[in-house]
Amino acid sequence: MSAAMMATRRGWDLRPARFTIVLQHAYIWVWLLLFVLPFVTTIVRSLESADGGHSLVSYRAVYGSFKGYLILSLEMTIATIVINLLIGIPAAYAIVRHAIPGKRIILSSLNLALYTPGAVMGISLAITYAFLFHIPHSYTGLIAAYVVGTYPLMLVPIIVALRDLSTTYEEAARTLGANRLQSFFRIELPLLGPGISAGILLTFVIVFNEFLVTLFIAGPGTTTAALRVYGLTRTGFLPTTAAVAATMQLVSFLVVLFFFKAFGSRYLKGTYLI
């Protein structure tokens, strides 16, 4: 009897705690499962063939007709990233290192598009492009919309990285005779690498998967891959649709994975991607 009491007494301290910990980990894993489940089922569906077996046939069917949309999407994404870098890096540099009159107002207005709901941005750009700028359904319009919606996300990681970067490097370079441009391209830009890469990753993930604003402003010739997926999902659950959706997620996930392996998630803290 005393042995049993000992066991229960010892267990009184240990067992509930261990049980709780197992439960807590189980809770995390349930959610992890929920995160990947839609993706996994999409893949499973895409592998089903008409005769009830499994095959990659829907992927082959997709890359005939879907390839064009995918290439257009990648081109748009790369163009957006390049423009984001060209206007984002100087802006971040000026915001951290220079005195600008009305800096707070400027920062707020730069972030404006980030907080505008997609449908509002879509309708406002749709009417502006059609009746004010006269560039409806154009590549220019699409890329401009992506740029204005994503470069605040490019700005934030670069600003964070610039903050962390002591000005002594630049001062040393300048003292040793480098001019402003030389010191920027040779010294500061390489040191900003991870911050800039984080900006590129965010831009990629968002622009590549953006369909809502695109739905409002794209035309027949400017349908991106994500918009095509949106159109296809309205028609049902064909394996080819699933294959297309799975491909989009897979591409995005591989890019994220590559980034996490290369740079870790430090510079993404507090931005769109955790």
Place this chain on the structure above:
Amino acid sequence: MANPSITLNAGEMIAAPEQSARRRWRTALMGPGLVMPALVVTILFSIVPIIYLAVVSFTEESTFFFNRPIYTLQNYQQVWNRYLPHVTNTIRLAVLSSAFDLVFGYPFAYILIRRVRYRELVRTLMTFPLFGPLYLAYGISYIVLPNGPLAPVLDFLHIRATSLLFSDPMTIFGMAMFTFPFMVMNVGTALANVDPTLEEAARTLGARPWQVFTRILFPLSASGILAGFLMCFGWNLGVFVVPLLLGGIPQQRVLSLTLYQKGLTQFDYGLASAMGIVLMVLAFGVTWLSLKFSRGALGA
């Protein structure tokens, strides 16, 4: 909408050596010059369109684009008289899904911060919802389809898949899944700053777990809870594709969907713009509040 994390710090400027007046001018103009391209893009493609939208919202149907626009308040009257249920439904769905996020996201964030060592894995898998509500809603709707993977389980439980699929709970779940990472991010940041020894002290002094929560954890993480809730709420206000794929007709009465139908299929630009302005005012109000409370949800 100021981003509070990016504070203004004069000390970050490089101390300029002795300079001539011309060089000093060049240095002074350099900052504004470097921001200019970004500012021009924002003005052209964000500020001008929103002003344009606001103007169009006061004109009748699409008369703004003819020779003589008819200015009127009727669009806003129509939003108030006929589409008020759409506004309240948008807010209702956003509140419920954000509440779902809070209830399930708070324990998630707590366990993640206190117990979990495989945080990188969690962080990596948590990016899937962030690829967008489209794939998420598509995947979920396939799972609960009448002949989908979950069908045997639902049959066993005597639940009709169609009643589950196009319903309120399903729509709210879909919206909540998309914004779940935002809640975890905000609450997690707040909880990471709570010293674990405070909890231990409370427990040693005899506090029950719920007392530890109400007396220690909740007050110390309140700012994160508020910021997370408002951030999720802001995203959920703009919901578009989730009700379309997971909701029935009642769930599809949300502002984003309605303004798309009015504007791009019926060409009633005036009404669509008015709805857009209403939605934008709601979203900006929420964002303003969340930035006020979060002290740097961005870039902290």
